[in-house]
Amino acid sequence: MVFGNITQLFTPNRYGASTHPSLPYIPTGSSSPDVGTSSPASFSFGNGGRKNGGLRHSASLQDFSSYHAFDPEEARETDSSAKQWGQNGASFSKDKGALPPSVPKPSTSRRKWIHAVMIVTCLFLFASLVYILGMYVYTNWSRGASRYYVVFDCGSTGTRAYVYQASLNYKKDSSLPIVMKSLTEGISRKSSGRAYDRMETEPGFDKLVNNRTGLKKAIKPLIQWAEKQIPKHAHRTTSLFVYATAGVRRLRASDSSWLLGNVWSILAKSPFTCRREWVKIISGTEEAYFGWTALNYQTSMLGAVPKKATFGALDLGGSSLQVTFENEERAHNETNLDLRIGSVNHHLSAYSLAGYGLNDAFERSVVQLLKRMPNVNNSELKHPCLNSGYEGQYVCSQCGSTVKRGKKGKSGVPIKLIGAPNWGECSALAKIAVNSSEWSKTKHGVDCDLQPCALPDGYPRPHGQFYAVSGFFVVYRFFNLSAEASLDDVLEKGREFCEKAWQVARTSVSPQPFIEQYCFRAPYIVSLLREGLYITDKQIIIGSGSITWTLGVAILEAGKALSSTLGLKGYETLSMKINPVALISVLFVSLILLLCALSRVGNCMPRFFRKSCLPLFKHNSASASSVLNIPSPFKLRWSHMGTGVKPPLSPIARSSPRRPFSFGSSIQLMESCSLYSSSSSVMHSYSSDSLGEMQVDNSGSFWSSRSQMRLQSRRSQSREDLSSSLAESHMLKM
């Protein structure tokens, strides 16, 4: 009943005579079969009805030859009789011209607006349903699917390959549902001294300018190793990112362009998917927040709901230092960075301090010493941070301005370093290496005892808890210190190491690069943290070598690739979470409701929308003339009505004398599913007198006419009679 009422809300016109050409014929003075109705006022068959209740005559099924086009004028004429009919009470008599009462006609344009809105709403609902369904299926499908990412870290001391396998795993706490696994199968640890378990080739790209062969040797082993980590079928869908950091960042543009161009051409043969824009130099800020993302992912702080306090990241490389931390105070410079993970916003301060990497800092100490000894003969230099007995060739790339350039093409100045250990002088030299005003051209006279002397003007001071990774980890590991050791422990270890003769010091640790520099590195990292950044021991947690910014690249790329599904899973509206299944069900039910309503509105639909699945009349007896072989009572093609009169949409007798339903006919009435819906077919079933009175619900509601449908099916036999007698009557006429 409710349903019927809803759809009837959309019935634009239950009584209004429409001028629509395909509407039923309402001949004047026609008679119509009896049907009991309780109230004349609401007489309707829900047929998108006609002013004169077109279908009320349809049941007479009398001689068709007297039908003519429905004429609105006539309808009006009969309107008065309709009123009269209404006064005659509810019975559905066959009185001439008996018409149901007319009601004011809604305007045609309003009707058209209603059904246009209905159609648009239906289309929108349908599109939303398809989208939500599609995303839901994709979400579930992609949950099990893995994607692979290969990230090259082209650092100043080496090029490394990292392979990650990303998959989705939605968690109840709605934290980041991305599961990232680092694949490290078959990595040959070069020596126990190595701080990192990673697939690496040395030296870094910045030492291979104009050396294509060297580049190929740096790249090909990494590609071959990565291929073995990933199933062959997934190679084509694996994304390869080649990001260079400080070492390449500080090169001249011509050199860095040469490097990236050649790397791209070498990678063209790789089985992975790589785009030209994925072979690039990343900025220090990008490197910083990739590292922060990796760190907070591994410590499960990233995208946590409710939001958790994240860790700051200190990533000390060979050439640069990245500093990243959450900072609600908005510094007014390029160090601000906003990151949104899931529904969590992070306001970051992220910056990279060039030249503060371990290798560059040592070089700065050399430069500083050279400045103090202008007449360096044979380019020999004593260094207070080198063990006694140490002698070694050193190529100083930053010494160009101080000493004559090296051999043509060789970048940097070769210098012979000689160990002259002095712990005090070494610590002071380390502090100078930290104080940028001592060596940078942009800053002068900063006192490290008064302010963080590693930071450029305006850069926000680091605050909060920090993980110190990469180079910090490397130094702790070299001195065999645990992560809990203090910075003073580092200084103690460093001093002990410096006091050893080189031959002793060198063999006291596993073979590894840069052993001679650790006497300098100890006081350097302590001074960098305490005077350069003003970070206290309590703020520091020493991280492992596995926390690398490349993990952050894979997480953010996986987030982009899966964001559509993540977005769906975290679907929220009106700040409440909606289960997609519930959403899909609601949409589906709404769509069905609308479609039903639309089907009731259909009579205003453009002609090509309407289907003529209206009751079909088919002549059953062989003798009947073709005139009875008619496609449908509402779109009839009457061959003998050559008068241009349109076929009646309902077989309503025109001023034909009243006739009992005595003439059976072989016209077979088939189901109606149209706008005229069941009531029209119900009315047609009045064709036989055995039908007698038909109680039609006076509200003309959808449900009541359905109940009549059952009545119809019990009387199908009478139609046979009706159709055969009708045929006879025609035959007689002709």
Ligand SMILES: Nc1nc2c(ncn2[C@@H]2O[C@H](COP(=O)(O)OP(=O)(O)OP(=O)(O)O)[C@@H](O)[C@H]2O)c(=O)[nH]1
């Ligand atoms: N390349 C490399 N360096 C190592 C290794 N083990 C310890 N180290 C030391 O760690 C320092 C470099 O750390 P990385 O983080 O790899 O520096 P990088 O990425 O090459 O340098 P940036 O381009 O500034 O990031 C070097 O100065 C080495 O002394 C290793 O296995 N490989």
Ligand SMILES: [Ca+2]
């Ligand atoms: Ca690095």
